[in-house]
Amino acid sequence: MTNKRFRRNMLVAYHGGGYDGCIWEWNYAYFDKDGKFHDIYSTGYAGCETEEKLRAKLRNQPDEVELTNLNSERARNNFADTEGIRGVVGCATWFATNGYDVKLSPKCNGCGCRCNAVEGEPTGYRGVGGIEIHAQEIVCQECSSAYTCTGCNEYYGPDHKFVETEHLSHVCEYCVENEARKNDTRLLVVNDAGCGE
Numbered sequence: 001m002t003n004k005r006f007r008r009n010m011l012v013a014y015h016g017g018g019y020d021g022c023i024w025e026w027n028y029a030y031f032d033k034d035g036k037f038h039d040i041y042s043t044g045y046a047g048c049e050t051e052e053k054l055r056a057k058l059r060n061q062p063d064e065v066e067l068t069n070l071n072s073e074r075a076r077n078n079f080a081d082t083e084g085i086r087g088v089v090g091c092a093t094w095f096a097t098n099g100y101d102v103k104l105s106p107k108c109n110g111c112g113c114r115c116n117a118v119e120g121e122p123t124g125y126r127g128v129g130g131i132e133i134h135a136q137e138i139v140c141q142e143c144s145s146a147y148t149c150t151g152c153n154e155y156y157g158p159d160h161k162f163v164e165t166e167h168l169s170h171v172c173e174y175c176v177e178n179e180a181r182k183n184d185t186r187l188l189v190v191n192d193a194g195c196g197e
């Protein structure tokens with residue numbers, strides 16, 4: 001038996017997925033302020049597209065269901081801190097797109113401040129096979145502009161030493177190397193041309 005219960009304005013994270021073997025992934029559902037069920041993200045045979053299926057899941061595998069009371073800021077922050085960024089951004093985007101005023105604020109990976117998962121700049125986005133997007137970390141817009149190389153647009157974080165050169169401003173060491181190599185090559189060509197041996 002479980003004392004977990006679905007309530008109004010509640011975010012439900014559960015073990016869904018499962019295509020081959022027994023691989024599962026986090027799926028999400030939402031009970032809005034009127035108690036109406038919404039399927040945010042459901043995948044595989046374990047995905048719950050309907051309220052009935054989700055209720056059965058809670059009955060049979062309560063340990064695979066996690067509930068977040070969205071009325072509580074503490075609970076929302078706990079979800080934002082412990083859930084993978086992909087889930088946080090996915091849910092936050094769903095709420096924003098569907099007109100629900102639910103703020104999820106994960107901590108910025110650069111400065112630790114809480115930023116809006118929708119407006120914040122997620123970095124580390126990587127397309128896998130063009131189907132899924134995985135984000136490893138999220139940074140606020142301030143950190144994004146402070147720690148992104150203006151040359152290659154790569155986000156490096158506060159530990160990277162950015163360089164100012166004659167031609168480049170706020171670039172990473174690789175871009176500086178590249179620039180140097182280009183100049184070297186040019187020099188080399190000039191030297192070659194001038195070399196009569």
Ligand SMILES: [Zn+2]
Pocket residue numbers: 108109110111112113139140141142143144
């Ligand atoms: Zn930041």
Ligand SMILES: [Zn+2]
Pocket residue numbers: 149150151152153154171172173174175
């Ligand atoms: Zn760069």
